[in-house]
Amino acid sequence: MSRFLDLTLNGVSTGMIYASVALALVLIWRATRIVNFAQGGMLMVTTFVALAVINKTGSYWLGFFVALASGLIFGALVERVLIRRVEGGPPLNAVIATLALLILLQGAAGAIWSATPRSFPPPFSIRGYVINGHRVLFSPNDLFTVIAVLGVALGLFGLFKRTDVGLRMRASAFAPGIARLEGVRVGRMLTFGWALAAMAGSLAGVLVAPAVFVGPNNFDPLLVFGFTAAVIGGLDSPLGAIVGGLILGLCLSYVSGYLGSALVTLGALVILIAVLMARPSGLFTSTRTRSV
Amino acid sequence: MSVGAKPRQPPAQPTAGTGAAPPPWWRRPRLPQQTLARSILLALVFGVVLYIVSELFGPFNDLRLATGAYYFAALAGLTIVTGLNGQISLGHGALMMVGAYTTALLIGREGWALAPALVASALTTGAVGALLGGVAARLRGPYLAGATLAFAVGLPALAYQYPNTFGGANGLEINPPTPPSALGANFPLERWQAWIACFGALIVYVLLANLLHGRSGRAFRAVRDDEVAAQIAGLNVGRTQVAAFVVSAACAGLGGGLLAMVDSLAAPGAFTLTLSLALITGVVVGGLGSLAGAVWGAIVLVMLPVWTGDIAGAFSLPTQIQSNLPLILYGLILIGVIVAVPEGIQGALRAGASAAERRLGGRGHKLASENLTNAAQKEG
């Protein structure tokens, strides 16, 4: 029973990490209809930046916020410099462009920071809480992770729902033509969407870095599982990203714990297919009928 | 308030009959009308070309030729499903893995000869493709991408889960094929492997060309262009999509089998997500939707790492930078190509060819050049 509890808690904390990568992917998909394979590389770079700041200043929180800020800038930059150039073309080209960016970023990170992974400090203790005399697999730092992801999700939710910019972004995502008629500069909103998405991604990076360390390839699995989570939840739904991440995190924790770690990726495949067979556009996207 | 132009309809009647001037001699090779005869002839031409190329090459370039040939088989498969049928697949690396393991198991464990083992690999992978295609036919766009990506990541787990059959992380090794003694004792193994791989690729090319220019290829492309119109025209969209996946998977399976033969192995480390992503990159950069594009894609996949390595080798930089420079160049070149020639290499060549044709052709060949443009589009 205590094992089940441990696996569940482990599932929740890894699930929240997946959720935050999924969130980043969903934001970009909603804004520009592109699956951003470079997300893993972008958050890797911002995490390296954060680590450099932390090592220089000794302040975790400064590094934390620098990561988020550099994510914002990086996302906007990528959209302006690269994505603009492939947006109008065949949809697969954008995918290839983000893949190429991922390779480029991993190469650059390897050249600058070397392949050797580094330690990234957690802001809070990683010693698990004690419940009923049993030290569980859930630490103050895990709690921080959950709170931070939910906080950013809520923050984004608030931004979307409560602010003018959010309203403009949603209008641009749902109906770009109508948004333009109402004076929304849709191009800027796309850039801002990429910036926000990269920020959500960089959050995932700093949150997960203490547990997977910082290296050019250390975040690769994160992208795969984050994308899987986003697809499970439905690529148009931020809420779906959170729920998808949690579902995936929990299921994979149980698969790894009860069936063996070899089956984790296969488990992800099975879960994904099961969900998509029931709902071909994910849990939280309503399937639209095709037009004749 | 002013009133616009009065209705005046230009006669839009098309000219009756074919009307096209006969194409100039240089673009009408006199070839047999029967597909079968033409296929054989083409295969012979290609075969001779490849034979000459392989003779010119040293053993290592022969190996590159063989590598290019198995990449081509997989890329041609991906061309069918993604280029012609419009279904994105990020899972063809895993399909190659199915083919490679089938070949390795049949040769290594069951003692089969190479040829039947390769055929069985194509068939087995085709069957797996039917399953995958059944799922894929229900999914669209990024959801299909996600499902196939999960397939690419998930399938290698089977190798770890059943180490007794699949050899775990180490995978399986097989003996390379032995060149027949008739070729002489010093006949290089790599050339023999190149011949086999090219023969396989040639079969894929000819069969797919037959398929694409016949009913099935039309159906694939029609479903890609407009699913509703295809249904109205009597095509079973779901079945066509599954069929495309089956054909595509069979090609990838053969490609995987050839990989197993060329590299003498089947191991999970050779079939990671990176391979699947490299394949989709290859078809897009080569030119989506034509077999010629798949040829270019194969050349890119084989040669680009070589070129980036050579360029990087020309510098003398600190180890850390030197090691990563090829990756950086690879990424930069890919981005450059995607931005500069969004239609891929084959697309750019066609555009260039028809532009040159127009300039050279003059007025007498106006219709002919029009034909070329159309033909070029048709190939896509």
Next chain:
Amino acid sequence: MRHFVKYSCATAACLLTVGLAVSGCGSSSSSSGSTVGVTATSVTIGSHTPLTGPAAPGYSEIDPAAAAYFKYINSQGGIYGRKINLIYKDDMYNPAETVTVTKELVLQDKIFAMYAGLGTPTHTKVVAYLNAEHVPDLFVASGCPCWDNGTTQPWTFGWQPSYQIEGKILGQYIAQHFAGKKVGVFYQDDDFGQGGLAGLKEEVPASAIVSTQPYQPGTTTVAPQITAIKSAGAQVLVDFTTPIYTALERLTSFTLGYKAQLVIGNVGIDPTTVGALLASYSKGKASTALIEGAISDDYLPSPTDTSNSWIALFKKVHDQYEASAPFDGNTVYGMAQAYTFAEALMKAGKNPTRQGIVNAVESGLPPGPGLVPFRYTKTEHGGYGGVAMTTINKNGQIVFIGPPLVTNPGSGPITQYTTAQATAPANGLP
């Protein structure tokens, strides 16, 4: 239909052109008569190793370290006046790439010998080829017992102690010092972890092993495995892990409040690497606090033991040629291996041939920086034949706690090796 023909012909023409272009470049140098890869002034050897990709961490340091050592040797005049030129190529730990780069090295770069090809899943795929081509395949960087077969693979030689040997010796230590305690094993699900586990099982009674949990390289969380070992009540935890997973295991155990006597295989103990990964958790103590007291083993001097003449030599070379890289266990590994190659080349004589260097190795090599002897004979190609037990002290340094022990990969006995380590030559030349 005609278009199809036309494009096919065009494609064929393109292929031919590309073919001609490619055949033009490369494949020009073929030394007549003399040994491939050996000239009057140089010996060219090649290696495959992951320089990029998920397997690169740590491993990517080994070949550059070796190259640095060869540069040092070259600056000292080389071996019989020949400079050693090491070409190492990135295979990204992908076996198909390993095959390609190996053939490139052999066919195009015309290497004299394959040197320190890294990894079991990768290098196993080229052993048959190298043996068929009679290319010396020296000092594979992996502890698989599969290199150790002079009869079927006369050209292939291992170098480090096999994982079984290591497992056996660690197992004996556990059986002797922690008798009656429950043992849990956390291991990488490949031949490295499985080999270690198999060796361990030779010595530790099956009843004592309460849980064996494999992990997949690349997995992001090992919590499910550690909770299983913890709930099985293991009092001794054995890690056959890479440094990253050693660190992940330590962090997870820390979170769980799981305390057991740690035993860590040589691959995953390097205090520099593991310490760097755990540095953020040290809170003022040594960065290796979480692995303090861990039992391990080694066959080379510790990189932190500056009093050791070999370490001093390697540090000097490192500072001269590869100062920007860290100086850790991988560096020592790479340089020690390079030294072994220099020994073999020296022993092969003034006019080295491929057969000559194989004969030289088979006739036995001095252990050089190693604490234990090589098991090189006509039939045995296994490399170092044992290890010595170590532990991590308060300062994060490796301390030897026992004499060098040697054994064979099978069920042979474990015996002490009493010869002391030789002193490093001042000029680095054997």
Next chain:
Amino acid sequence: MGSDESASKLEIDSVSVRFGGLRALDQVSIDAAPGRIIGVIGPNGAGKTTLFNVVCGFVRPDAGTLRWRGRSLAGVPPHQLARLGIARTLQGVRLFPRLSAVENVMVGGGHLHRPWFVSTLLGLPRSDRAERALRAAALEALDQAGVAGVAERMAGGLPYAIQKRVGLARALVARPSLLLLDEPAGGLGADEVAGVAELIRRLRGSITVMLVEHRMDLVMSVCDDVAVLDAGALIARGTPGQVQADPRVLSAYLGDRTDEPARERKSADSPPESAPTGSPRKGRRQRTAVEGKSAALEVEDLVATYGPVRAVDRVSLNVDSGSITAVLGANGAGKTSLLRTVSGLLAPRGGRVSYGGKDITGLPAEEVVRRGLGHVPEGAGAIAELTVDENLRLGSLWRRDRRDRAVALEEVYDLFPRLRERRKQFASSLSGGERQMLSIGRALMGRPQMLLLDEPSLGLAPLVTEQIMGLISGLSERSGLTVLLVEQNADSALSIADHGVVLNVGRVVAAADAVTLAGDEQLRHAYLGLPSAQDSE
């Protein structure tokens, strides 16, 4: 075809279809007797295409039966119809753009010549034969459609009219016994329509043809029988002559429905209880001071294209400041394209647009709106995923003055009290009329000086239409708003307009003041294909 022709009868019996609350088809029964050409007409949104979709199996009817040759079509998937002898063309053209014309047609005949998969793969003579036979049949069909000359050209690059014919050939090649044509003349010029009519006429007697059309010239000249749908119900059936004379039909088209009980299209759509101020007057507007006003919008020789279609063809018009100008014309006449080009959503290919004396040609939409030009788009202009409040606020976001934004919001809510009630609801939950109000309200949030309105009455009940027209008229009168109003419902539009312009196939065919235009033959011609002076030219 021959023997079973007598049995080749399509029976549509009391078919009803509902989409959510909308009743798309209401107990429609139509028989198509063998060998006859039946036209299905009706205003936009009458349910014509839905009827075809039901026949083809894309839409499952909620009630009623369909029988073909005496057998039920229930559960027959669309791709099997070809084998049952039913072929269809689609609205627009929807050729396979990256296939050549002849390949397009070959796809349509694919079920007639099916070689074995393996023989195709190997290129055996058997598949060659099948392929040749199919190609011959396809070329014949293209020839029949009069476009054999383009056989090898890529379909996507063909002129629109040619594409239409290729589409027809794609249906004909299957040698159907029943041919369903969905707007075969849509987007074609008069000469081209005549050609299509000739083609269809040639089919008479050999196969049954059912066609959905807005182009009355075509319907009237080829059909044996005409069925008229309005708001999902069959309202008339008879020969073209009978139908043209039927007052119900005229009122369905021109919107004069005073003698008819209002039919509710939407179950939830009761008209707004408090009609906004400025309730509509039934008579024409009699505005006087028109000549004293300056031109607000000037359009000169404007050209815009959608792919191969020239949607707007050298249109020129002026809209006076403070006036209401109605742009009329049948479906596909280019009205919406005209608005989209003016407001910057569609890049013009030629010509000039100026507003308030300043050139705004080619200015992007987000900038045009900042010049005080609001655009109320057609149909579901309300963004369904946003709430009423959000939709409205979106309209004023570009304006700096935050306080005035709130004022504007209150003003719009005052104008549409019904929206205030639903401010927290998502737009998707609104009725059609409410959505239209929301779209208009959102445009007003930007305090525009001019409003471009695209079919505000589309799909609305007559009463609601009346109220919306009243509202527009009131706005114009009270605040001097200039309005360019695109409408199919000519009578409603002209009831409030000062001027009217009639578009046909992208061109202006008539322009006059509203009173003159309402009685003009030209208008009736454009809508119902009645003979007019122009035809005798």
